[in-house]
Amino acid sequence: MKSKLLEESQVNQLLAVNSIEEVIELLEETAYQQDLVELSQKYSGVELVNRAVDQNFTNTLKKIAKFLPLDGSTTFDVVVEEWTMQNLKAIIASKATGIPLNGTGLVTINDEQHHLSTLSQDNSLDLKKTIRKLGNLGYGFSQAFKKIDHEYSSGEIQDFRQIYKQIDDYYYAKLAYTAEHRKDPTVKSLMLARINFINVMAVARLKLAGVSDKDITANIIAGSPKLKRDAVKLIQKENIDEVVNEIIRTHKLSQEIAEEFKATKSLVKLEVALQRKIVQQALKVSKVSTLSFAVILAFIYLKQGEASFIKAIAYSTQAGIREEIKNLVFAVR
Numbered sequence: 001m002k003s004k005l006l007e008e009s010q011v012n013q014l015l016a017v018n019s020i021e022e023v024i025e026l027l028e029e030t031a032y033q034q035d036l037v038e039l040s041q042k043y044s045g046v047e048l049v050n051r052a053v054d055q056n057f058t059n060t061l062k063k064i065a066k067f068l069p070l071d072g073s074t075t076f077d078v079v080v081e082e083w084t085m086q087n088l089k090a091i092i093a094s095k096a097t098g099i100p101l102n103g104t105g106l107v108t109i110n111d112e113q114h115h116l117s118t119l120s121q122d123n124s125l126d127l128k129k130t131i132r133k134l135g136n137l138g139y140g141f142s143q144a145f146k147k148i149d150h151e152y153s154s155g156e157i158q159d160f161r162q163i164y165k166q167i168d169d170y171y172y173a174k175l176a177y178t179a180e181h182r183k184d185p186t187v188k189s190l191m192l193a194r195i196n197f198i199n200v201m202a203v204a205r206l207k208l209a210g211v212s213d214k215d216i217t218a219n220i221i222a223g224s225p226k227l228k229r230d231a232v233k234l235i236q237k238e239n240i241d242e243v244v245n246e247i248i249r250t251h252k253l254s255q256e257i258a259e260e261f262k263a264t265k266s267l268v269k270l271e272v273a274l275q276r277k278i279v280q281q282a283l284k285v286s287k288v289s290t291l292s293f294a295v296i297l298a299f300i301y302l303k304q305g306e307a308s309f310i311k312a313i314a315y316s317t318q319a320g321i322r323e324e325i326k327n328l329v330f331a332v333r
Helices: 008-016 020-027 033-039 045-066 070-097 111-120 127-135 142-154 162-180 185-208 213-217 225-235 240-250 256-264 268-286 293-319
Strands: none
Touching (some): 008 020, 008 293, 020 033, 020 045, 020 293, 033 045, 045 070, 045 293, 070 111, 070 127, 070 185, 111 127, 127 142, 142 162, 185 213, 185 225, 185 240, 185 293, 213 225, 240 256, 240 268, 256 268
């Protein structure tokens, strides 16, 4: 399965073409061929690429679920909940804005996600009714939505985007707890690296925006003592320049990133450099010869990164801004 991930030459070809049609033609020579051909009867352009990538990723996770080692099944379920979280956010946005989803972008691997897909197409439900129904579904996020229902009904939640933080808090706390209680140090390291990346970028963005240290602290994932210590260390820095320098030092990144930030005040290059570090870690783990859950988890993260980059290339090509992202996407193998 890893051998079917896009190579660097294929990514460079996708970045070199001038139209979304050419992007699709190149992708038809890859593992995405079947999905593109199957969905081309109903969709075209960026929407075809978007749906084909989602379908391919969903089918990949379903395939993995069939041969999981027993010691990895529980952790796999928690990892897959990341896409339940994304589905929930999409549904909340759809109900709040009145823009129908029609299944776009929803990953459906387990029973909970299938239920959410059905719920997203129920036009009789407004945002309030949807929140209440989500609290009564009986799945993992139900407890979080019982709290959200209370706060939404009492007026504590004024903007539907405030619900996103409650969803994030529930999921990432669960992910961190699962990581901390894994006996396999490689699995634990991979999962905590992912959470640390989210924390690091959250602190950097909020510092750059001038948010108070108290509010930044309220927005970090404190799923383990080490995660909390690392985040607090960044938050205590006097300004965003010190935060960037500390991130570069801790993660052994190029000093050029600090110079780039001073010149542009953009965190994009820093984020890409941190993503590369996670990919490198996953690639190293994926080369382990024994079939352990760590290898599977590494592959999932690599496949997820590839899917994200393909979508970015498709959207930027259609928008005519392909040059701007050439240094921001890369092959994961």
